[in-house]
Amino acid sequence: MSLLHIDSIRKIFPDKQLLTDVFITCKSGEIVGLLGRNGSGKSTLLKIIFGSIPAENKFVRIDEKVLKGVADTRNLIKYLPQDNFLPDHTKVKTIISLFCHKKNAEKIKNYSHIRPLLNRTSKQLSSGEKRLIEVLLIVFSNAKFILIDEPFNGIAPVYKDDIKAMIREQSEHKGFIITDHDYKNITGIATKTILLHDGGTKQISDKDELKHWGYIPGTA
Numbered sequence: 001m002s003l004l005h006i007d008s009i010r011k012i013f014p015d016k017q018l019l020t021d022v023f024i025t026c027k028s029g030e031i032v033g034l035l036g037r038n039g040s041g042k043s044t045l046l047k048i049i050f051g052s053i054p055a056e057n058k059f060v061r062i063d064e065k066v067l068k069g070v071a072d073t074r075n076l077i078k079y080l081p082q083d084n085f086l087p088d089h090t091k092v093k094t095i096i097s098l099f100c101h102k103k104n105a106e107k108i109k110n111y112s113h114i115r116p117l118l119n120r121t122s123k124q125l126s127s128g129e130k131r132l133i134e135v136l137l138i139v140f141s142n143a144k145f146i147l148i149d150e151p152f153n154g155i156a157p158v159y160k161d162d163i164k165a166m167i168r169e170q171s172e173h174k175g176f177i178i179t180d181h182d183y184k185n186i187t188g189i190a191t192k193t194i195l196l197h198d199g200g201t202k203q204i205s206d207k208d209e210l211k212h213w214g215y216i217p218g219t220a
């Protein structure tokens with residue numbers, strides 16, 4: 001069992017202090033849902049944890065290892081950004097084989113919605129198909145902790161349920177931190193829900209707390 005510990009993060013942009021009071025822990029086996037209004041800093045926080053952008057202050061540790069930058073996260077953390085990352089001219093089957101170990105690569109290739117796409121290049125895919133493949137590559141990647149920014153964005157409902165089932169299966173030996181705009185996607189899968197509000201994190205135990213912090217309207 002491993003533990004990802006995130007704390008003391010301070011991020012300042014020229015016009016505002018974005019993050020001041022972040023505390024998140026994620027163990028193997030946990031799926032942490034990270035919610036927050038538009039602009040609350042969810043993507044920025046994931047990038048800071050991964051190490052791809054700097055922060056004025058941060059403390060990120062996995063077990064005994066303190067992670068200071070991207071180089072330290074190799075094989076420990078994988079991160080799926082909001083933007084596409086598949087190479088345009090490489091076949092899907094090649095990308096999957098390059099990205100994942102054999103056993104997990106076979107799982108992705110045998111998934112019924114991916115099989116028809118294997119011989120296409122990523123340029124020949126729709127944006128939803130690209131996103132689906134990217135999400136699976138990250139979910140099945142060989143890292144202890146997986147950070148995913150909006151995995152369900154642009155994905156059809158039938159695939160969403162499959163992705164959730166795959167995340168649950170993979171979370172048996174990995175930890176996940178997942179953001180989404182639709183809290184229902186997150187509450188259906190998260191074992192712990194965190195709300196980013198006014199630069200800090202609040203652990204959420206029920207929907208009323210989301211109303212209390214003004215994340216969802218009082219009548220929802």
Ligand SMILES: Nc1ncnc2c1ncn2[C@@H]1O[C@H](COP(=O)(O)OP(=O)(O)OP(=O)(O)O)[C@@H](O)[C@H]1O
Pocket residue numbers: 013014018036037038039040041042043044045
């Ligand atoms: N490089 C930057 N320079 C200045 N401000 C930035 C920069 N990157 C992000 N921001 C600002 O920081 C805030 C948080 O952005 P971020 O993308 O982390 O929010 P988010 O919670 O992921 O938003 P959304 O839910 O809309 O995707 C926003 O107000 C954004 O405009």
